[in-house]
Amino acid sequence: MKKFGLHLLITLFILFLASLLLDVAYTKVLSTSSSRNKVEHVMHSKNKNYDVVIMGTSRANNHFVTELFEKKGLKAFNYGMSGSHFFETDLMLKKMLDNQFKIKTLLLEADLSVCNENRDEGTTARFMPYMHGDATITEHIKSQEDYFQLYYLPFYRYIKFDNKIGLREVLKVLKNEPTNVLHNKGYYPLLTTKSGKMKNDISTLKPIRNRYLEDVKKLCAQNNIQLILVMTPMCENTKGLDYFEKVNQLYPEIHNFENVVHDDNYFSSCGHLNDAGARMYTQFIIKELKL
Incomplete structure (x- = not known):
């Protein structure tokens, strides 16, 4: 029994040591990369100056054509990230401010994520x-139920998120x-149009007073950043379009531009404009908001 216990302890020690070494190796490699995604781009950027920073989900990434802002003489970058929520947007803005970004206007897509x-x-x-190695990230992640495992268990985070930060x-x-x-100053154009009648159903979505959006508002106020909140277009054949009105009731300061573009020919999918639609929408935004 003692021999079994000793073997078990040795095995556990070897596994712990291997996990620790792998954690160090993965961290060393991944934390030195600076151009494969927008998060690491921000982490490795210092003292950037922007007239307009665009943030949000794919509905920001695919809907705001950075080039059109630049043609108006505005230095801009689209930091919209597909799949992201306000949880990550809030943290991304914190890191921009940590790294001495100077931002005049933050144009934030605020609709489905609310x-x-x-x-x-x-x-x-x-x-x-x-x-x-980053107190801001650590503090932000503390609110998560699996914070202990993510922070204290060697290599756990790389197993947990293997699909994005694994061996591949x-x-x-x-x-x-x-x-x-990072091409096109962060804007990702969708060049195809879905064939057939588009449709979507967002009738189950219910807007809330979002604490991470509230934190973004607070950060902008503290750092003299003009915050412009906008909703972006959805195809006409969407069940539950009154969701956008409900968002407006909760957050009257969000500009409801959901119906600015409505022809299916300008959509790649029901929730995403194609490049032609994005250009039409961006031109409207620049003119309407007097940017």
């Missing part, structure tokens, strides 16, 4: 390699494999 305070696993994963991503970083995430 209904939840959950984290997006894929986007949150991008912050994990920096967790132990480590190898891509080591090979210096490029991505197109």
